[in-house]
Amino acid sequence: MGSRERNLTIAFWTFVLTFNVYSNVSTLQFDAAKQGVSIPDWYFLIWESTSQLAMGLLIPVIYWLIAKFPFQKINWHRNVIFLAIMSLPFSLAHLGLMVGMRKILHFIWEGRIYDFDFSAAVFIYEYNKDVGTYLGYLVMAMGLNYLLKRFLAPKDSSRVTVRHDGKMSVVNACDLIQLEAAGNYVILHFKDKTLEVRGSLKQLSSDFSAAQLIRVHRSHAVAISEIKTLKPTSGGDAILILSDKSEVRLSRRFRKALEQSLHDNSAIGSET
16 A cells, blocks of 8 residues: 555545544434433533544444455355455444543543443443444445555556557557657557557656656757667767667767666676
């Protein structure tokens, strides 16, 4: 997961947990007023914030589970059963974290120990609430993962669509040897063909980033992997011999950057 996807995931769950605190506290306040029960608002805030914070601490467990036991064609029945069974330890962990935090906060706030009934009836009640949240979070985590991959995952840059001769063609960037500027057009030299495309050298170099192009002249950019020999000439320029035996002039302006890129590439030869 990239930094952008991670930040969006954190923001999403922060919003969900915060909204749950606000919604649940509002509901408790309304029910207490309706029943004529006088309970300090900070009680409700502690109860719900500790519950949601405990849930937040368990979100990484949700992601571990859906990664370890995904919904896929192979063994999906077994994975569903295992995920359902995991709702029990998930609820126990949530309950333990929540009660622990409440005991600490109540002791700090009131100087007393928070009393919680760990009877079977209370646990069944808490489990019934937790299992719905657990399943809902599983679905939300899988849905969020799908959306992030669908809209934010990097596209395959090795396949590029170009318009030429009034038609569209999908070409493999890895087969590109060099780009040659020709006025308002750029000539694309591939291993098995040549295409003339309207555009700029800068734009086409960006489109074919997978080819690892490097500018060598104001009108030429070549794929680093296709350079076979560098022949120095007088005046500080050089001639590049490419894999298709073609020759391209290397301008003095771009020579230093090219030599730095080729420094560790033993496949490139040079002539002095």
